[in-house]
Amino acid sequence: MLSSSAHSLRRLIAAAASLALAVGLAGAAPATAADRGSGDTQPLPGYTIENPPLAPLVVGGKPTVVRQGVHRHAGYIIEVPARWNGDLVMWAHGYRGQENVLTTETPGFGLRQRLLEQGYAWASSSYDRNGFNIRSGVLSTKDLADHFARVVKRPHRTYLTGVSMGGYVTARSLEQYPGYYDGALPMCGVLGDQTLLDFFLDYNLVAQALAGVPAYPTPADYLTNAVPRIQAALGLAGLTPTGPDTTNELGKQLRDITVNRSGGPRPGATAAFAVWKDFLFSISVTSGGDSPAERPGQLSTNLFTRYAPNSPVDVNATVRRVAPENLRQRLLPTLTEVPRIAGRPTAPVLSLHGLGDLFVPFSMEQTYAADVARHGRSRLLVQRAIRSTQHCEFTPAEAGAAWDDLVSWVRAGKRPAGDTVTDRAAVAAADYGCRFSDRAAYAAGVGTRRLYPAC
Structure with a gap:
C-alpha cells in the first residue's frame, strides 16, 4: 500500500x-x-x-x-x-x-x-x-x-x-x-502509524458521500465504474495542479476536507490535492491475504472522525462509518505487522x-x-x-x-x-x-x- x-x-x-x-x-x-x-x-x-x-x-x-x-x-x-x-x-x-x-x-x-x-x-x-x-x-x-x-x-x-x-x-x-x-x-x-490507513479510508468514503455514489466495500470495478462517476459529480476529472479549478462546490468540499485531514491549510495544499486526487482512489483498492501486512486496510476506521468543513453537504451525518475489521490488531501495543x-x-x-x-x-x-x-x-x-x-x-x-x-x-x-x-x-x-x-x-x-x- x-x-x-x-x-x-x-x-x-x-x-x-x-x-x-x-x-x-x-x-x-x-x-x-x-x-x-x-x-x-x-x-x-x-x-x-x-x-x-x-x-x-x-x-x-x-x-x-x-x-x-x-x-x-x-x-x-x-x-x-x-x-x-x-x-x-x-x-x-x-x-x-x-x-x-x-x-x-x-x-x-x-x-x-x-x-x-x-x-x-x-x-x-x-x-x-x-x-x-x-x-x-x-x-x-x-x-x-x-x-x-x-x-x-x-x-x-x-x-x-x-x-x-x-x-x-x-x-x-x-x-x-x-x-x-x-x-x-x-x-x-x-x-x-495506523492513522495513515484512516486517511485513505476518509478520502474514499467522503468522496462517495459527496457524490452520492456508495461503493464500500470497494467492488472489483471500483476504479472503472464508481470512481469515474464520483469524479464527474465533483468536477475532478479535468483538475490539474497548474490549470483552472474545475471543481464544483462538492469537489471543493472534498478538497477542503482532505487538506484538513492531511495537515491543515498550508502552502501548496490546493495544488497538492490536484496532484494526488486520482491516486487516493486507487490506494483504496487492495488485494492479498488476510494478514494486516497483506491487507492493511482492515485496520482503518472513521467511527469517531469529525470532518470539516461540513457544508454544503452534512458529511458527518451522511458518510458511511466503518469500524476496524481487525480491532485486536489495531489496539495491540506489541510489535505486530502494523504496530x-x-x-x-x-x-x-x-x-x-x-x-x-x-x-x-x-x-x-x-x-x-x-x-x-x-x-x-x-x-x-x-x-x-x-x-x-x-x-x-x-x-x-x-x-x-x-x-x-x-x-x-x-x-x-x-x-x-x-x-x-x-x-x-x-x-x-x-x-x-x-x-x-x-x-x-x-x-x-x-x-x-x-x-x-x-x-
Whole structure:
C-alpha cells in the first residue's frame, strides 16, 4: 500500500544473493563466499532474494569494503570506508509491495556518498518479508546491526534512517529497542502509524458521500465504474495542479476536507490535492491475504472522525462509518505487522516531510509530535517541513543538512532548529517550509518545487 518514494518506486533488481566484493578491512574477517551471516541463509518459503553486486566507492583514495549476503532470511549490504570512524548507520527501506522478491538498496538522496566520506559505515536489509510489514523491518534491521557487530566490529554509535515505511520502521525501532540506537532520521515517514490507513479510508468514503455514489466495500470495478462517476459529480476529472479549478462546490468540499485531514491549510495544499486526487482512489483498492501486512486496510476506521468543513453537504451525518475489521490488531501495543507508535523516542529524532505529500501526508508529523509531547519527550524531536509535493521529494542538500545536524545533536548535545508542526496558524503561513527547503532546487525548477510561491 505504501512506497518508499513515489518518484522512485523500487525497481526489482536482477541477480541472486551475491558474494562480497572486497577484502582487507582492518580487524575484520575477509568477505568470502562463506560470509553469509550466522543465522539462516536462505529466504523464507515463497521468497527469493535479489542482491546484485554493489561496486565499492573510492573514498579518500581508497576503495570501501562491501559485504553482501543473507542473514536470517534477509538479503543485506554492508559498506565500510577504509578510514572508518567507528559509527554505523542503518538504512530502512520503504514499501516493496506484495512481491515475492526481496531486494536491497543503498541510502538515497546522496547519503551513501556523504556517509562514507564522513567515515561512517552503513548497512541495509531487504527485510525477511515484503508487504506493509513493519515488524519484519524492525526485526531484520536490528538483526543486521547485530550481525555487523560480529563480522566487522561493534560500533561506537548506531544511527537509524529510512524513508516512508522505513520511517515507520525507524520510529517503532526506537521504542522496541530503547537505548540501542543513538539517533534517527526518518524521512517522509509513516510516523502516525495506523492513522495513515484512516486517511485513505476518509478520502474514499467522503468522496462517495459527496457524490452520492456508495461503493464500500470497494467492488472489483471500483476504479472503472464508481470512481469515474464520483469524479464527474465533483468536477475532478479535468483538475490539474497548474490549470483552472474545475471543481464544483462538492469537489471543493472534498478538497477542503482532505487538506484538513492531511495537515491543515498550508502552502501548496490546493495544488497538492490536484496532484494526488486520482491516486487516493486507487490506494483504496487492495488485494492479498488476510494478514494486516497483506491487507492493511482492515485496520482503518472513521467511527469517531469529525470532518470539516461540513457544508454544503452534512458529511458527518451522511458518510458511511466503518469500524476496524481487525480491532485486536489495531489496539495491540506489541510489535505486530502494523504496530502502534507510542511516541516514546529514546534517542534524538530529526524528521523531514514534504508539505504536499498526500501518500504519507504531513499530518503524520503532527500526530507523532502530539504523541511525543504527551509522553514528555519533545526535547528529543525536531521536525522540518519541505516545500515539495511528491512522496519523499528531497534533495541531497536537504537530506544532507538534516543528517549533519542530527550527528551534531547526538555528539555535542545541541538540539538543532526545526519547524513547529502543531501550530495551525504557523503551518498556514505563506512562508511555512521555507527555512529548510533547498532554494537552489526551486531556482532550478526541480520536481514540484514551482507549485509553491518563491520564498
